[in-house]
Amino acid sequence: MKIINSKQIKEWDQLTIKHQNISSWDLMERAVLKLTENIVNDIPSKAPIIIFCGKGNNGGDGLGVARELEKLGYKTLIYILKSENYSEDNLKNQQLLSSNELHFFNLNEELQLPENSVIIDAIFGIGINQPLDDDWNSIFNQIEKSNPTQIISIDLPSGFIADLPMQKYFPCCKSNKTYTFQVPKLGLLFPENQIYTDEFILLDIGLEQNVSNEFETDYYFIQKNDIQKFLKKISKFSHKGTFGHTLIIGGSLGKIGSIVLTAKAALKTGSGLVTTYTPQCGLNILQTNLIESMSLVDDSEKQIEYFPEIKIYQGVAVGMGMGQHPTTDANFINWIKNQKQPLVIDADALNCLAKQKDCFTLIPQDSVLTPHPKELQRLIGEWENDFEKLEKVKKLAVFHQLTFIIKGFYTAVITSDGKTYFNSTGNWGMATAGSGDTLSGIIASLIGQGYNSSEASILGVYLHGLAGDFAVKKIHPHSLIASNISDFISEAYFYLDSNF
Ligand SMILES: NC(=O)C1=CN([C@@H]2O[C@H](COP(=O)(O)OP(=O)(O)OC[C@H]3O[C@@H](n4cnc5c(N)ncnc54)[C@H](OP(=O)(O)O)[C@@H]3O)[C@@H](O)[C@H]2O)[C@@H](O)CC1
Numbered sequence: 001m002k003i004i005n006s007k008q009i010k011e012w013d014q015l016t017i018k019h020q021n022i023s024s025w026d027l028m029e030r031a032v033l034k035l036t037e038n039i040v041n042d043i044p045s046k047a048p049i050i051i052f053c054g055k056g057n058n059g060g061d062g063l064g065v066a067r068e069l070e071k072l073g074y075k076t077l078i079y080i081l082k083s084e085n086y087s088e089d090n091l092k093n094q095q096l097l098s099s100n101e102l103h104f105f106n107l108n109e110e111l112q113l114p115e116n117s118v119i120i121d122a123i124f125g126i127g128i129n130q131p132l133d134d135d136w137n138s139i140f141n142q143i144e145k146s147n148p149t150q151i152i153s154i155d156l157p158s159g160f161i162a163d164l165p166m167q168k169y170f171p172c173c174k175s176n177k178t179y180t181f182q183v184p185k186l187g188l189l190f191p192e193n194q195i196y197t198d199e200f201i202l203l204d205i206g207l208e209q210n211v212s213n214e215f216e217t218d219y220y221f222i223q224k225n226d227i228q229k230f231l232k233k234i235s236k237f238s239h240k241g242t243f244g245h246t247l248i249i250g251g252s253l254g255k256i257g258s259i260v261l262t263a264k265a266a267l268k269t270g271s272g273l274v275t276t277y278t279p280q281c282g283l284n285i286l287q288t289n290l291i292e293s294m295s296l297v298d299d300s301e302k303q304i305e306y307f308p309e310i311k312i313y314q315g316v317a318v319g320m321g322m323g324q325h326p327t328t329d330a331n332f333i334n335w336i337k338n339q340k341q342p343l344v345i346d347a348d349a350l351n352c353l354a355k356q357k358d359c360f361t362l363i364p365q366d367s368v369l370t371p372h373p374k375e376l377q378r379l380i381g382e383w384e385n386d387f388e389k390l391e392k393v394k395k396l397a398v399f400h401q402l403t404f405i406i407k408g409f410y411t412a413v414i415t416s417d418g419k420t421y422f423n424s425t426g427n428w429g430m431a432t433a434g435s436g437d438t439l440s441g442i443i444a445s446l447i448g449q450g451y452n453s454s455e456a457s458i459l460g461v462y463l464h465g466l467a468g469d470f471a472v473k474k475i476h477p478h479s480l481i482a483s484n485i486s487d488f489i490s491e492a493y494f495y496l497d498s499n500f
Protein backbone atom coordinates (compact mmCIF):
# COMPACT_ATOMS: atom_id res chain seq x y z
CA MET A 1 0.00 0.00 0.00
CA LYS A 2 1.26 3.44 -0.94
CA ILE A 3 1.78 6.10 1.71
CA ILE A 4 0.92 9.45 0.15
CA ASN A 5 0.99 12.98 1.53
CA SER A 6 -1.95 15.13 2.64
CA LYS A 7 -2.09 17.04 -0.63
CA GLN A 8 -2.26 13.79 -2.61
CA ILE A 9 -4.97 12.41 -0.29
CA LYS A 10 -7.08 15.50 -0.98
CA GLU A 11 -6.61 14.95 -4.72
CA TRP A 12 -7.57 11.32 -4.22
CA ASP A 13 -10.79 12.41 -2.44
CA GLN A 14 -11.62 14.65 -5.41
CA LEU A 15 -10.82 11.97 -8.01
CA THR A 16 -12.97 9.48 -6.10
CA ILE A 17 -15.85 11.94 -6.08
CA LYS A 18 -15.49 12.33 -9.86
CA HIS A 19 -14.94 8.66 -10.78
CA GLN A 20 -17.61 7.26 -8.49
CA ASN A 21 -20.05 10.03 -9.37
CA ILE A 22 -20.72 10.88 -5.74
CA SER A 23 -20.67 14.14 -3.78
CA SER A 24 -18.19 15.23 -1.16
CA TRP A 25 -21.05 14.84 1.33
CA ASP A 26 -21.51 11.17 0.30
CA LEU A 27 -17.82 10.54 0.95
CA MET A 28 -18.06 12.18 4.35
CA GLU A 29 -21.11 10.08 5.15
CA ARG A 30 -19.12 6.94 4.30
CA ALA A 31 -16.41 8.12 6.66
CA VAL A 32 -18.97 8.90 9.37
CA LEU A 33 -20.62 5.48 9.18
CA LYS A 34 -17.27 3.66 9.22
CA LEU A 35 -16.12 5.74 12.18
CA THR A 36 -19.32 5.16 14.14
CA GLU A 37 -19.25 1.42 13.50
CA ASN A 38 -15.76 1.26 15.02
CA ILE A 39 -16.15 3.82 17.78
CA VAL A 40 -19.18 2.09 19.30
CA ASN A 41 -16.96 -0.90 19.99
CA ASP A 42 -14.57 1.33 21.93
CA ILE A 43 -17.07 2.91 24.26
CA PRO A 44 -19.35 1.48 26.92
CA SER A 45 -22.95 2.40 26.06
CA LYS A 46 -23.49 4.61 29.12
CA ALA A 47 -20.20 6.50 28.83
CA PRO A 48 -20.54 10.29 28.55
CA ILE A 49 -19.04 11.41 25.24
CA ILE A 50 -17.63 14.83 24.39
CA ILE A 51 -17.01 15.53 20.72
CA PHE A 52 -14.67 18.39 19.81
CA CYS A 53 -15.17 19.66 16.29
CA GLY A 54 -13.22 22.09 14.14
CA LYS A 55 -14.50 24.26 11.30
CA GLY A 56 -13.35 22.12 8.35
CA ASN A 57 -14.24 18.64 7.15
CA ASN A 58 -12.56 16.94 10.08
CA GLY A 59 -15.06 18.78 12.24
CA GLY A 60 -17.74 17.69 9.76
CA ASP A 61 -16.79 14.06 10.46
CA GLY A 62 -17.08 14.69 14.20
CA LEU A 63 -20.54 16.26 13.85
CA GLY A 64 -21.70 13.35 11.69
CA VAL A 65 -20.44 10.86 14.27
CA ALA A 66 -22.30 12.81 16.99
CA ARG A 67 -25.53 12.48 15.00
CA GLU A 68 -25.04 8.74 14.45
CA LEU A 69 -24.12 8.11 18.10
CA GLU A 70 -27.21 9.97 19.25
CA LYS A 71 -29.34 7.81 16.97
CA LEU A 72 -27.89 4.82 18.79
CA GLY A 73 -28.86 6.29 22.15
CA TYR A 74 -25.49 7.66 23.31
CA LYS A 75 -25.44 10.97 25.21
CA THR A 76 -23.05 13.38 23.53
CA LEU A 77 -21.83 16.86 24.33
CA ILE A 78 -20.65 18.73 21.23
CA TYR A 79 -18.09 21.53 21.29
CA ILE A 80 -17.48 23.29 18.01
CA LEU A 81 -14.93 25.99 17.26
CA LYS A 82 -16.57 29.41 16.78
CA SER A 83 -15.84 30.54 13.22
CA GLU A 84 -16.96 32.68 10.32
CA ASN A 85 -15.98 30.17 7.64
CA TYR A 86 -17.14 26.58 8.18
CA SER A 87 -16.72 24.15 5.32
CA GLU A 88 -19.90 23.37 3.41
CA ASP A 89 -20.23 19.80 4.67
CA ASN A 90 -19.46 20.94 8.20
CA LEU A 91 -22.36 23.43 8.06
CA LYS A 92 -24.70 20.83 6.62
CA ASN A 93 -23.86 18.52 9.51
CA GLN A 94 -24.43 21.34 12.01
CA GLN A 95 -27.88 21.88 10.53
CA LEU A 96 -28.76 18.22 11.01
CA LEU A 97 -28.17 18.64 14.75
CA SER A 98 -30.49 20.81 16.80
CA SER A 99 -28.75 24.10 17.63
CA ASN A 100 -29.12 23.69 21.38
CA GLU A 101 -26.86 20.65 21.20
CA LEU A 102 -23.91 22.68 19.90
CA HIS A 103 -21.57 24.53 22.25
CA PHE A 104 -19.47 27.04 20.35
CA PHE A 105 -16.06 27.66 21.91
CA ASN A 106 -13.24 30.19 21.63
CA LEU A 107 -9.61 29.38 22.28
CA ASN A 108 -9.36 31.50 25.44
CA GLU A 109 -12.48 30.03 27.00
CA GLU A 110 -12.75 28.06 30.27
CA LEU A 111 -14.84 25.03 29.35
CA GLN A 112 -16.81 23.11 31.96
CA LEU A 113 -15.79 19.63 30.87
CA PRO A 114 -17.30 16.72 32.77
CA GLU A 115 -14.64 14.35 34.09
CA ASN A 116 -14.12 10.74 32.99
CA SER A 117 -15.70 11.18 29.56
CA VAL A 118 -14.73 9.68 26.26
CA ILE A 119 -13.36 12.51 24.08
CA ILE A 120 -13.65 12.38 20.32
CA ASP A 121 -11.11 14.70 18.74
CA ALA A 122 -12.38 16.00 15.39
CA ILE A 123 -10.81 19.45 15.35
CA PHE A 124 -8.18 19.14 12.62
CA GLY A 125 -7.23 16.36 10.23
CA ILE A 126 -5.05 16.53 7.16
CA GLY A 127 -6.02 20.16 6.52
CA ILE A 128 -3.11 21.65 8.45
CA ASN A 129 0.46 21.94 7.27
CA GLN A 130 1.82 24.31 9.86
CA PRO A 131 1.78 24.33 13.66
CA LEU A 132 -1.31 25.47 15.51
CA ASP A 133 -1.21 28.71 17.41
CA ASP A 134 -0.01 28.40 21.03
CA ASP A 135 -3.50 29.42 22.18
CA TRP A 136 -4.64 25.88 21.36
CA ASN A 137 -2.63 24.60 24.32
CA SER A 138 -5.29 25.91 26.70
CA ILE A 139 -7.99 23.76 25.04
CA PHE A 140 -5.80 20.67 24.86
CA ASN A 141 -4.73 21.12 28.51
CA GLN A 142 -8.35 21.39 29.60
CA ILE A 143 -9.14 18.18 27.71
CA GLU A 144 -6.24 16.41 29.41
CA LYS A 145 -7.12 17.76 32.87
CA SER A 146 -10.71 16.51 32.56
CA ASN A 147 -9.27 13.04 33.02
CA PRO A 148 -10.90 11.42 30.01
CA THR A 149 -11.24 7.64 30.01
CA GLN A 150 -10.00 7.71 26.43
CA ILE A 151 -9.35 10.15 23.61
CA ILE A 152 -10.16 8.99 20.09
CA SER A 153 -8.86 11.08 17.18
CA ILE A 154 -10.45 11.20 13.77
CA ASP A 155 -7.95 10.93 10.90
CA LEU A 156 -5.10 12.54 12.89
CA PRO A 157 -4.51 13.80 16.42
CA SER A 158 -5.53 17.44 16.00
CA GLY A 159 -2.47 19.59 15.45
CA PHE A 160 -0.39 16.70 14.12
CA ILE A 161 1.29 17.56 10.83
CA ALA A 162 1.51 14.34 8.86
CA ASP A 163 4.25 15.15 6.37
CA LEU A 164 6.67 17.36 8.31
CA PRO A 165 8.73 16.97 11.49
CA MET A 166 6.76 17.74 14.65
CA GLN A 167 8.42 19.72 17.44
CA LYS A 168 7.55 18.84 21.03
CA TYR A 169 6.21 22.37 21.61
CA PHE A 170 3.70 22.28 18.72
CA PRO A 171 0.20 22.19 20.25
CA CYS A 172 -1.44 18.81 19.61
CA CYS A 173 -4.29 16.79 21.08
CA LYS A 174 -2.58 13.58 22.20
CA SER A 175 -4.86 10.59 21.87
CA ASN A 176 -5.13 6.92 22.74
CA LYS A 177 -6.33 5.86 19.34
CA THR A 178 -6.58 7.40 15.87
CA TYR A 179 -8.91 6.19 13.15
CA THR A 180 -7.14 7.30 10.01
CA PHE A 181 -8.71 7.12 6.56
CA GLN A 182 -7.55 4.79 3.82
CA VAL A 183 -3.75 5.05 4.17
CA PRO A 184 -1.31 5.54 7.06
CA LYS A 185 0.06 9.05 7.34
CA LEU A 186 3.86 9.12 7.16
CA GLY A 187 4.53 10.86 10.48
CA LEU A 188 2.45 8.29 12.37
CA LEU A 189 5.04 5.63 11.50
CA PHE A 190 7.98 7.36 13.16
CA PRO A 191 9.15 6.33 16.63
CA GLU A 192 9.64 9.95 17.70
CA ASN A 193 5.92 10.60 17.15
CA GLN A 194 4.68 7.81 19.40
CA ILE A 195 3.76 10.46 22.02
CA TYR A 196 0.89 11.75 19.86
CA THR A 197 -1.23 8.62 19.62
CA ASP A 198 -0.89 5.13 21.11
CA GLU A 199 -2.09 3.44 17.93
CA PHE A 200 -3.68 4.12 14.59
CA ILE A 201 -6.29 2.03 12.85
CA LEU A 202 -6.87 2.22 9.11
CA LEU A 203 -10.44 2.78 7.92
CA ASP A 204 -11.19 1.93 4.31
CA ILE A 205 -13.64 4.54 3.01
CA GLY A 206 -13.55 3.18 -0.54
CA LEU A 207 -11.31 5.77 -2.21
CA GLU A 208 -11.04 4.82 -5.88
CA GLN A 209 -8.24 2.25 -6.24
CA ASN A 210 -8.06 2.62 -10.04
CA VAL A 211 -6.64 6.13 -9.74
CA SER A 212 -4.11 5.44 -6.99
CA ASN A 213 -1.41 4.72 -9.64
CA GLU A 214 -1.37 8.44 -10.34
CA PHE A 215 0.25 9.24 -7.02
CA GLU A 216 4.02 9.10 -6.94
CA THR A 217 5.65 8.23 -3.66
CA ASP A 218 8.77 6.70 -2.19
CA TYR A 219 6.89 5.32 0.83
CA TYR A 220 4.93 2.12 1.25
CA PHE A 221 3.14 0.30 4.08
CA ILE A 222 3.53 -3.44 3.71
CA GLN A 223 0.57 -5.72 4.33
CA LYS A 224 -0.38 -9.28 3.48
CA ASN A 225 -1.55 -8.62 -0.11
CA ASP A 226 1.70 -6.77 -0.95
CA ILE A 227 3.74 -9.74 0.24
CA GLN A 228 1.62 -12.36 -1.50
CA LYS A 229 2.36 -10.65 -4.83
CA PHE A 230 6.02 -11.59 -4.78
CA LEU A 231 6.08 -14.92 -2.91
CA LYS A 232 7.79 -17.48 -5.13
CA LYS A 233 5.81 -20.43 -6.43
CA ILE A 234 7.34 -23.72 -5.34
CA SER A 235 7.77 -26.58 -7.82
CA LYS A 236 6.90 -30.08 -6.63
CA PHE A 237 10.21 -31.22 -8.12
CA SER A 238 12.15 -29.01 -5.69
CA HIS A 239 15.10 -30.53 -3.85
CA LYS A 240 17.19 -29.15 -1.03
CA GLY A 241 19.51 -27.47 -3.52
CA THR A 242 16.55 -25.43 -4.77
CA PHE A 243 16.21 -23.76 -1.40
CA GLY A 244 19.77 -22.58 -1.08
CA HIS A 245 22.63 -23.09 1.30
CA THR A 246 22.90 -20.44 4.02
CA LEU A 247 26.10 -19.64 5.88
CA ILE A 248 25.93 -17.94 9.27
CA ILE A 249 29.20 -16.38 10.45
CA GLY A 250 29.55 -15.11 14.02
CA GLY A 251 29.55 -16.02 17.70
CA SER A 252 32.23 -15.71 20.36
CA LEU A 253 32.78 -17.25 23.79
CA GLY A 254 29.53 -16.75 25.75
CA LYS A 255 27.56 -15.58 22.70
CA ILE A 256 27.13 -18.74 20.66
CA GLY A 257 23.39 -18.69 21.37
CA SER A 258 23.00 -15.89 18.85
CA ILE A 259 24.26 -18.22 16.12
CA VAL A 260 21.91 -20.99 17.22
CA LEU A 261 19.05 -18.50 16.92
CA THR A 262 20.13 -17.23 13.50
CA ALA A 263 20.68 -20.72 12.12
CA LYS A 264 17.37 -21.99 13.51
CA ALA A 265 15.54 -19.07 11.87
CA ALA A 266 17.27 -19.76 8.54
CA LEU A 267 16.18 -23.41 8.67
CA LYS A 268 12.61 -22.60 9.73
CA THR A 269 12.38 -20.05 6.89
CA GLY A 270 13.17 -22.82 4.45
CA SER A 271 16.89 -22.95 3.68
CA GLY A 272 17.81 -26.27 2.09
CA LEU A 273 21.06 -26.37 4.04
CA VAL A 274 22.49 -24.26 6.85
CA THR A 275 26.14 -24.12 7.86
CA THR A 276 27.51 -22.08 10.75
CA TYR A 277 31.02 -20.69 11.09
CA THR A 278 32.02 -19.95 14.69
CA PRO A 279 35.07 -20.10 16.93
CA GLN A 280 35.78 -23.59 18.27
CA CYS A 281 33.78 -22.97 21.43
CA GLY A 282 30.66 -23.01 19.24
CA LEU A 283 30.99 -26.53 17.90
CA ASN A 284 29.43 -28.59 20.71
CA ILE A 285 26.74 -26.04 21.41
CA LEU A 286 25.60 -25.93 17.80
CA GLN A 287 25.80 -29.65 17.19
CA THR A 288 23.83 -30.32 20.38
CA ASN A 289 21.21 -27.62 20.00
CA LEU A 290 20.55 -27.62 16.29
CA ILE A 291 21.16 -31.02 14.80
CA GLU A 292 19.87 -29.95 11.37
CA SER A 293 22.71 -27.46 10.86
CA MET A 294 26.33 -28.15 9.91
CA SER A 295 29.26 -26.57 11.71
CA LEU A 296 32.54 -25.14 10.51
CA VAL A 297 34.93 -23.77 13.10
CA ASP A 298 37.70 -21.22 13.17
CA ASP A 299 41.19 -22.20 14.40
CA SER A 300 40.68 -19.94 17.37
CA GLU A 301 38.87 -21.09 20.52
CA LYS A 302 37.11 -17.93 21.70
CA GLN A 303 36.55 -15.59 18.76
CA ILE A 304 36.66 -15.66 14.98
CA GLU A 305 40.10 -14.84 13.59
CA TYR A 306 39.96 -16.17 10.03
CA PHE A 307 36.91 -15.50 7.91
CA PRO A 308 35.80 -18.27 5.52
CA GLU A 309 35.44 -18.51 1.77
CA ILE A 310 31.75 -17.95 0.94
CA LYS A 311 31.41 -18.53 -2.80
CA ILE A 312 29.53 -21.82 -2.48
CA TYR A 313 26.76 -20.32 -0.33
CA GLN A 314 23.69 -18.55 -1.70
CA GLY A 315 22.84 -16.62 1.46
CA VAL A 316 25.34 -15.31 4.04
CA ALA A 317 24.73 -13.52 7.36
CA VAL A 318 27.60 -12.16 9.42
CA GLY A 319 28.13 -10.43 12.75
CA MET A 320 25.68 -11.89 15.28
CA GLY A 321 27.38 -12.42 18.66
CA MET A 322 30.74 -11.94 16.95
CA GLY A 323 32.22 -9.66 19.65
CA GLN A 324 34.69 -6.89 18.95
CA HIS A 325 38.07 -8.51 19.64
CA PRO A 326 40.75 -6.44 17.83
CA THR A 327 41.85 -9.44 15.74
CA THR A 328 38.25 -10.25 14.75
CA ASP A 329 37.68 -6.60 13.84
CA ALA A 330 40.84 -6.25 11.75
CA ASN A 331 40.36 -9.53 9.90
CA PHE A 332 36.70 -8.86 9.29
CA ILE A 333 37.56 -5.58 7.54
CA ASN A 334 40.23 -7.29 5.41
CA TRP A 335 37.77 -10.01 4.53
CA ILE A 336 34.72 -7.89 3.68
CA LYS A 337 36.78 -5.63 1.38
CA ASN A 338 37.31 -8.62 -0.89
CA GLN A 339 33.76 -9.93 -0.98
CA LYS A 340 31.62 -9.62 -4.09
CA GLN A 341 28.34 -11.32 -3.14
CA PRO A 342 25.61 -9.67 -1.04
CA LEU A 343 25.81 -10.20 2.72
CA VAL A 344 23.34 -9.72 5.57
CA ILE A 345 25.38 -7.62 8.00
CA ASP A 346 24.26 -7.42 11.61
CA ALA A 347 25.30 -6.60 15.16
CA ASP A 348 29.08 -6.57 15.80
CA ALA A 349 29.85 -6.61 12.08
CA LEU A 350 28.00 -3.27 11.92
CA ASN A 351 29.79 -1.99 15.03
CA CYS A 352 33.11 -2.95 13.50
CA LEU A 353 32.27 -1.19 10.22
CA ALA A 354 31.15 1.91 12.13
CA LYS A 355 34.72 2.35 13.40
CA GLN A 356 36.02 2.64 9.82
CA LYS A 357 36.18 5.81 7.78
CA ASP A 358 33.94 5.59 4.67
CA CYS A 359 32.77 2.20 5.86
CA PHE A 360 30.00 1.89 3.26
CA THR A 361 32.56 1.74 0.45
CA LEU A 362 33.85 -1.54 1.95
CA ILE A 363 30.53 -3.34 1.72
CA PRO A 364 29.60 -5.45 -1.33
CA GLN A 365 26.71 -4.00 -3.34
CA ASP A 366 23.22 -5.34 -2.66
CA SER A 367 24.11 -6.21 0.93
CA VAL A 368 21.50 -5.79 3.66
CA LEU A 369 22.40 -3.91 6.85
CA THR A 370 20.15 -4.56 9.83
CA PRO A 371 20.94 -1.94 12.49
CA HIS A 372 18.83 -1.27 15.56
CA PRO A 373 18.66 2.48 16.35
CA LYS A 374 21.87 2.54 18.42
CA GLU A 375 23.84 0.67 15.74
CA LEU A 376 22.42 3.01 13.10
CA GLN A 377 23.56 6.03 15.07
CA ARG A 378 27.10 4.58 15.25
CA LEU A 379 27.02 4.12 11.48
CA ILE A 380 25.53 7.41 10.30
CA GLY A 381 25.89 9.79 13.26
CA GLU A 382 23.13 11.82 14.91
CA TRP A 383 19.90 12.98 13.27
CA GLU A 384 17.62 15.90 14.13
CA ASN A 385 14.36 14.02 13.58
CA ASP A 386 13.07 10.84 11.96
CA PHE A 387 12.44 12.56 8.61
CA GLU A 388 16.10 13.54 8.48
CA LYS A 389 17.17 10.05 9.59
CA LEU A 390 15.26 8.52 6.70
CA GLU A 391 16.70 11.00 4.20
CA LYS A 392 20.24 10.30 5.39
CA VAL A 393 19.79 6.55 5.10
CA LYS A 394 18.07 6.84 1.72
CA LYS A 395 21.02 8.78 0.28
CA LEU A 396 23.46 6.13 1.52
CA ALA A 397 21.30 3.27 0.25
CA VAL A 398 21.10 4.77 -3.24
CA PHE A 399 24.72 5.92 -3.44
CA HIS A 400 26.23 2.64 -2.24
CA GLN A 401 23.49 0.35 -3.62
CA LEU A 402 22.66 -1.15 -0.23
CA THR A 403 19.47 -2.06 1.65
CA PHE A 404 19.07 -0.74 5.19
CA ILE A 405 16.65 -2.15 7.73
CA ILE A 406 15.94 0.26 10.57
CA LYS A 407 14.50 -1.99 13.26
CA GLY A 408 11.77 -1.19 15.76
CA PHE A 409 7.96 -0.94 15.68
CA TYR A 410 7.08 -0.22 12.02
CA THR A 411 10.54 -1.40 10.96
CA ALA A 412 11.60 0.52 7.83
CA VAL A 413 13.30 -1.20 4.89
CA ILE A 414 15.12 1.36 2.74
CA THR A 415 16.11 -0.11 -0.61
CA SER A 416 18.81 0.85 -3.07
CA ASP A 417 16.27 2.54 -5.38
CA GLY A 418 15.43 5.04 -2.62
CA LYS A 419 12.09 3.56 -1.57
CA THR A 420 11.03 2.97 2.03
CA TYR A 421 8.79 0.08 3.05
CA PHE A 422 7.27 0.26 6.53
CA ASN A 423 6.36 -3.04 8.11
CA SER A 424 2.92 -3.62 9.60
CA THR A 425 3.58 -6.73 11.70
CA GLY A 426 5.31 -7.28 15.05
CA ASN A 427 4.73 -6.44 18.70
CA TRP A 428 6.55 -5.35 21.83
CA GLY A 429 7.01 -8.94 22.96
CA MET A 430 9.72 -9.09 20.29
CA ALA A 431 11.84 -6.54 22.13
CA THR A 432 13.88 -9.38 23.60
CA ALA A 433 17.47 -10.59 23.31
CA GLY A 434 18.20 -12.40 20.07
CA SER A 435 15.12 -11.24 18.22
CA GLY A 436 17.34 -9.39 15.72
CA ASP A 437 19.55 -12.48 15.26
CA THR A 438 16.42 -14.33 14.21
CA LEU A 439 15.63 -11.64 11.64
CA SER A 440 19.12 -11.94 10.11
CA GLY A 441 18.67 -15.70 9.73
CA ILE A 442 15.30 -15.22 8.02
CA ILE A 443 16.66 -12.68 5.51
CA ALA A 444 19.82 -14.66 4.69
CA SER A 445 17.66 -17.74 4.17
CA LEU A 446 15.37 -15.84 1.75
CA ILE A 447 18.33 -14.51 -0.24
CA GLY A 448 19.57 -18.12 -0.40
CA GLN A 449 16.17 -19.12 -1.79
CA GLY A 450 16.57 -16.69 -4.68
CA TYR A 451 14.86 -13.50 -3.51
CA ASN A 452 16.81 -10.34 -4.26
CA SER A 453 18.03 -8.21 -1.37
CA SER A 454 15.05 -5.83 -1.33
CA GLU A 455 12.45 -8.59 -1.61
CA ALA A 456 14.19 -10.71 1.03
CA SER A 457 14.31 -7.72 3.40
CA ILE A 458 10.68 -6.69 2.94
CA LEU A 459 9.42 -10.26 3.12
CA GLY A 460 11.82 -11.18 5.95
CA VAL A 461 10.80 -8.27 8.14
CA TYR A 462 7.12 -9.01 7.51
CA LEU A 463 7.49 -12.76 8.24
CA HIS A 464 9.51 -12.07 11.39
CA GLY A 465 6.85 -9.71 12.76
CA LEU A 466 4.03 -12.01 11.71
CA ALA A 467 5.66 -14.99 13.43
CA GLY A 468 5.96 -12.80 16.53
CA ASP A 469 2.27 -11.89 16.25
CA PHE A 470 1.28 -15.55 16.07
CA ALA A 471 3.60 -16.32 18.98
CA VAL A 472 1.89 -13.83 21.30
CA LYS A 473 -1.45 -15.52 20.70
CA LYS A 474 -0.03 -18.50 22.61
CA ILE A 475 2.74 -16.96 24.72
CA HIS A 476 2.38 -13.77 26.75
CA PRO A 477 4.54 -10.97 25.23
CA HIS A 478 6.51 -10.74 28.49
CA SER A 479 7.42 -14.42 28.19
CA LEU A 480 8.20 -14.41 24.48
CA ILE A 481 11.82 -15.34 23.79
CA ALA A 482 13.60 -15.12 20.45
CA SER A 483 13.56 -18.85 19.69
CA ASN A 484 9.73 -18.75 19.97
CA ILE A 485 9.67 -16.45 16.94
CA SER A 486 11.23 -19.15 14.78
CA ASP A 487 8.76 -21.70 16.15
CA PHE A 488 5.92 -19.63 14.68
CA ILE A 489 7.38 -18.93 11.20
CA SER A 490 5.36 -21.92 10.02
CA GLU A 491 2.09 -20.25 11.17
CA ALA A 492 3.16 -17.11 9.34
CA TYR A 493 3.64 -19.08 6.10
CA PHE A 494 0.23 -20.78 6.51
CA TYR A 495 -1.34 -17.34 6.87
CA LEU A 496 0.37 -16.09 3.71
CA ASP A 497 -0.81 -19.18 1.83
CA SER A 498 -4.39 -18.45 2.84
CA ASN A 499 -6.76 -16.06 1.11
CA PHE A 500 -8.45 -14.55 4.14
N1 LIG B 1 -14.55 14.68 1.01
C1 LIG B 1 -13.44 14.79 1.71
O1 LIG B 1 -12.54 15.55 1.35
C2 LIG B 1 -13.33 14.02 2.96
C3 LIG B 1 -12.60 14.54 4.03
N2 LIG B 1 -12.59 13.95 5.23
C4 LIG B 1 -12.14 14.63 6.42
O2 LIG B 1 -11.74 15.92 6.11
C5 LIG B 1 -10.50 16.22 6.73
C6 LIG B 1 -9.82 17.29 5.98
O3 LIG B 1 -10.68 18.37 5.98
P1 LIG B 1 -10.21 19.84 5.66
O4 LIG B 1 -9.47 19.83 4.39
O5 LIG B 1 -11.39 20.69 5.73
O6 LIG B 1 -9.17 20.12 6.81
P2 LIG B 1 -9.31 20.07 8.40
O7 LIG B 1 -8.29 19.11 8.90
O8 LIG B 1 -10.70 19.91 8.84
O9 LIG B 1 -8.80 21.51 8.81
C7 LIG B 1 -9.09 22.57 7.97
C8 LIG B 1 -9.36 23.80 8.79
O10 LIG B 1 -8.24 24.09 9.58
C9 LIG B 1 -7.87 25.44 9.40
N3 LIG B 1 -6.44 25.50 9.53
C10 LIG B 1 -5.49 25.02 8.70
N4 LIG B 1 -4.28 25.17 9.20
C11 LIG B 1 -4.43 25.77 10.40
C12 LIG B 1 -3.53 26.19 11.40
N5 LIG B 1 -2.22 26.02 11.28
N6 LIG B 1 -4.04 26.77 12.49
C13 LIG B 1 -5.38 26.95 12.63
N7 LIG B 1 -6.27 26.56 11.70
C14 LIG B 1 -5.80 25.99 10.62
C15 LIG B 1 -8.39 25.83 8.04
O11 LIG B 1 -8.73 27.17 8.09
P3 LIG B 1 -8.44 28.17 6.86
O12 LIG B 1 -6.94 28.24 6.82
O13 LIG B 1 -8.98 27.51 5.66
O14 LIG B 1 -9.12 29.39 7.28
C16 LIG B 1 -9.60 24.94 7.87
O15 LIG B 1 -10.76 25.60 8.33
C17 LIG B 1 -9.80 14.92 6.76
O16 LIG B 1 -8.76 14.88 7.71
C18 LIG B 1 -10.94 14.00 7.10
O17 LIG B 1 -11.18 14.00 8.50
C19 LIG B 1 -13.38 12.74 5.41
O18 LIG B 1 -14.66 13.15 5.76
C20 LIG B 1 -13.43 11.91 4.16
C21 LIG B 1 -13.99 12.71 3.03
Ligand SMILES: Nc1ncnc2c1ncn2[C@@H]1O[C@H](COP(=O)(O)OP(=O)(O)O)[C@@H](O)[C@H]1O
Pocket: 347, 371, 372, 407, 408, 409, 410, 411, 425, 426, 427, 428, 429, 430, 431, 432, 433, 434, 435, 436, 437, 438, 439, 464
Ligand atom coordinates in the same frame (compact mmCIF):
# COMPACT_ATOMS: atom_id res chain seq x y z
N1 LIG C 1 8.17 -2.83 20.11
C1 LIG C 1 8.47 -3.63 19.05
N2 LIG C 1 7.56 -3.91 18.13
C2 LIG C 1 7.84 -4.69 17.06
N3 LIG C 1 9.05 -5.25 16.84
C3 LIG C 1 10.01 -4.99 17.72
C4 LIG C 1 9.78 -4.18 18.87
N4 LIG C 1 10.94 -4.11 19.56
C5 LIG C 1 11.84 -4.84 18.87
N5 LIG C 1 11.28 -5.39 17.78
C6 LIG C 1 11.95 -6.21 16.76
O1 LIG C 1 12.86 -7.10 17.40
C7 LIG C 1 14.13 -7.09 16.74
C8 LIG C 1 15.18 -6.61 17.74
O2 LIG C 1 16.43 -6.55 17.12
P1 LIG C 1 17.78 -6.24 17.91
O3 LIG C 1 17.59 -5.01 18.73
O4 LIG C 1 18.88 -6.28 16.94
O5 LIG C 1 17.84 -7.48 18.88
P2 LIG C 1 19.05 -8.42 19.30
O6 LIG C 1 20.31 -7.62 19.10
O7 LIG C 1 18.80 -8.74 20.73
O8 LIG C 1 18.97 -9.61 18.43
C9 LIG C 1 13.97 -6.21 15.52
O9 LIG C 1 13.62 -6.97 14.40
C10 LIG C 1 12.82 -5.29 15.91
O10 LIG C 1 12.10 -4.81 14.80
Ligand SMILES: [K+]
Pocket: 058, 121, 122, 123, 124, 125, 153, 154, 155, 156, 157, 158
Ligand atom coordinates in the same frame (compact mmCIF):
# COMPACT_ATOMS: atom_id res chain seq x y z
K1 LIG D 1 -8.58 15.01 14.51
